[in-house]
Amino acid sequence: MRLRTDDDIYRARLVYLGPPGYTLPVHLPYAQYGLFMLLVPLYMFVHWLFTLQVELFPAWEIALAIVTTSFVFRYVDPDRPARMVIHTALTDWRRTREPAAEQRDPRLVGSRIRIREELA
């Protein structure tokens, strides 16, 4: 039996070409625009935390968001969605070099689980 996955269908590259009538010079995946649009307000909020004022044209924020987005999407491929890349970056971030002393993670303890031999 020849068996194959359906993954290639989900691997199709869906890009935003631009608004109708105008084709953008670069074609980026939709997800990239989405992430960018999430990041700009986030950076604006961070900015606001420091300065307590909102700028009319958030130039720095846009620039940072572009950099961050492209940085994230360097690691994105059909098997590694942006969500996973960001999640990994956030949960695994502490240091990139191997430290001298390892970080101890919480032990996972199952001793409080109740056991009964029969269901009912």
Place this chain on the structure above:
Amino acid sequence: MSSHYAPGSPAGQSAATQGDAAQSVGYAAELEEAHHDPTRATSPGHGGVGVFQAPRPLQQRTPTDPSPTAGTDIDSPFLDLFGATRPARSTPSRVATREQQPTIPQQLGAGDPPAASTAPAAPPAPAAPAEVERSPAGSPRRSTRVPHQIGERLAPTETGAAPLPAETGAATPPVETGAADPPPADTTPRRHPGERSDPDSRDAPPSNRRSTGRRDRTTKPARVRPPKIKFKDRDPSVELAITEIAGHLTFTPNTVTAWYWLPEVRWAFRPDAEREALLAAISEQYAGLAGFRLHLRRTTRPFPADEWARTIDTHTRAPLPDVPGTPSWADHLVAAQRHLHSVNHAEGQTYLGVTFARRSLGDSLVERVRRSFGRGVAEGERRKLGRTVEQFDEVLGAFGMRGRRVTTPELEWLLYRSVALCMAPPGRLSPVTDGHWERGDLLALTEQVERYRTPYGSTVKLVNRMTGEEGHVAVLAVGRMEPLEIPERHEPWLHFHERLPWPMELSSRVDILGSGDSFRNLEHRLRMIRSQQLDYAEHGIDAPPELERLAERALVIGDEMTTGLPVESARAHGWHRLAVGGRTREECLERARRLIQLYSRELRVSLQHPKNQDWLAREFIPGEPIANTGYVRRMPVNLFAAALPQAASTVGDRRGDLIGRTAGTCRRPVFLDLHFPMEVRERSGLGVFVAEPGGGKSTLLGALGYLAARRGVQVTLLDPSGPLARLCAMPELAPYARVLNLTGSEPGTLAPYSLIPTPLRSEFSTGDAGDREFEIAVSNARAERRMLVQDICMMLVPPQVAREASTATLFRHAVRQVPAEETATLDDVVATLGKLDDDAGRELANLLLDTAEMPLAMLFFGRPPAGLLGPDATLTVITMAGLRLPDLKIEREYWSAEEALALPMLHTAHRLAVRRCYGGSMSSRKLVGLDEAHFMEGWRSGRSFLVRLARDSRKWNLAALVASQNPKDILGLDVQNLVSTVFVGRIAEDEEIASEALRLLRVPVNDGYEATLASLSAADSSSAARLGYREFVMRDVDGRVQKVRVDVSYVDGLLDHLDTTPAAIAAAAGVLPVVADLEA
């Protein structure tokens, strides 16, 4: 890429280094590693070695024994069970035995029905007490064997007579069942894991004493402060998501999962049709679970070597008495267990969890409240779930997966193994059968496992606080997969990892989508693709061609879904992970690299090694969340079914001697008890060995003979060429072995009439039916004698004469006149021929007399010397040193006189070897090994011999091993249906012979398996060293076929004695005695 095929995938491809025999390029190195890796994975310290005590004389314990024993301060009758032996236990008790070696080894338990040995604690055979009296040499020895030996266990219960006072000390109380044998060497009371802090508490008194002493000296007591332990982490421990295990269900706050145990299924050497049927059945079962989330989990359990050793010891009623200075029976078993440990055999265990219910907020709140009262999940909820869960029993229990509900200990085991991923399993679970874990013990052990990670690290470090063991785990995710042809060319893709010699863990989290869901999912995707195409068109840009291709594929799949069966439309979307462990980070990463390489090369599956390892490792624990959304694989359930992690390749029984391991798709130890077919399966005990010269037949025959002899089986080996005679020189066998060289024997040794025993009336049941059977058997024996004598006469006369029609008639005539009793001789036939009123008859008589002048032919004439082959020696090797065996391909006319004589000699020698087995008791275990059996073909007496051997094997508990170079001989004899065990070695020269051999194995012919036979024991052409092992394809009595690698290296010196290569013989000549010295 395409040049590599998975093993066991015939596909008709040339596979000199492929196929079932095939090893990946790095395989040899992997093997090496397996041998040099005694500690890993199936784990250091796990699975203790069961030590057996040598047979030793009873230590006379009288009630007034004044010798103080350890621990006598507690006054309990049970402490006395192993009482007096206690102080001696630390020292090997062998010393005591040696003075009392019985000089003549007896096969004990001769009167016991062999079937009794199948049930370890079966009620005693009535003959047992009588037998004790009968064999005075054996009885003291028997009664002093370790208490779990069958003899002692039984004696007191059924005889009714008061047991000897001396025996009561050694006997186990009759209440004990076989399954709960105490470990023989371990008399200390069992300790619970909870008691592990004992040493500390025991240390306390001395320290107190010290401190009191100090107090005496210094008047002011210094205040001792305990060192302050600081944890930097805010919360060093996190509860698992699972809150309760009830029966086979696990509860987390939000979900309920039902767990099933998937038994192993056979994969290798099955016809493709069968495999496809299996996969189809499993896919249907998965499709039946549409809408649920599954957790498929595979973990391993180290092979319980000591459990096996205890089994074999139980089934060995009278092992060969020990010879001073050589490894004893106990040492022999210990060596085998060590070997088992060192080769890292792990047994897979596959669990399937079906998450089937979401719990309401109320339910989990109720549980939380009840927990504080120590109650747990409400009964109403459990009862409700109990009804729902029955549907899964039905779906999963059918042909295919044949799943059964797991038990709570199994779930605990799974949880522990998942928390301590790839680490050594807790010791003393399997080793002591009665030392099973109490409920909750294993889960408590999870507290001891600490987890460390490095940021963006590639491994997780786990440390077991209790044992100090450190392990590193790398979790790999299954990435892109190319199309697989599963039964034909590729292995099941989650079984494939078992080729590597270290155990791994698997976890698949899968959502099964039914037809509706998967179609909706697909349609959505199709719309997105179409819209993208539209976009391109609107913008006037050429759309990438892949979009159209993918859209078309989506359409085809969508069509399949809407019009096909539910099985075709169901989809499994999920995450598949493999965990690889190692003692160090480097080792772990190296193993991960090898695994990735193996998968990409042979299966074209790319395994990815993502970051976020600690979350991935956590995903293996049932109930824990999915680590991340990456590497989701979307596949039809067929492909998911073809992952088949529960595939396995076991062969052999689990109660015989260790003869090697399987060498196909995974490595499992192979045990073979040649009496298992007769005693348990009630089949014939005929075993057939087929291989080209040099394929290792003789060595295997010798090894099996040795192992059986060690277990006290009466072994007779016929080895015409003679190298097996050196077996008798092995120090542990030497006193109990003898060599019979036929070429130097007395006349009459091979007298054909006496080779066929007359049945005894006692062998048949009483009554009329028995009488009739007996009469039939007696006349059958007579007919067989006549047939044999005619054949021998035909072989003795020149072929030109034999071909004449009158010769056969005259012989028949003469043989008819001689009474076909055991006492008749060939001389009677000659005399009868001479008296015939016929010239031709007289001529034939003269011809026979002519041959009789040759020294070897003298063996056929006259009466056999008395006591030639008594049942005394445990191992008898019959050789025909110096005999020149003819080439059967050459016409008989061209054989020299000596070669011509070899034919009748071999025929009669085969019969002589078997004749010995009819001497003793019917039920005692006997083994006869016959080499060069292909000379039996072409003669009707040869066929009748084998058929009779196969038929008698059950009645006489006789394991008969027949080795031949060509399977056609056996097939031509048409005894295939009677064959229970088959070993086929390397057959590379002749395709036809290979297909015959496959037929013998009952493996599909012309399916590409011929290449597998050719690649057995394939030598590495780049190395100049000799191949250290031999491979066979073995079929056991249950019809399981598997490639095995015979490895008896654990027996010290056995291979040196079995080496049949000329160089080795020459080298050994100085050290090992030559055959002539060995002859008794």
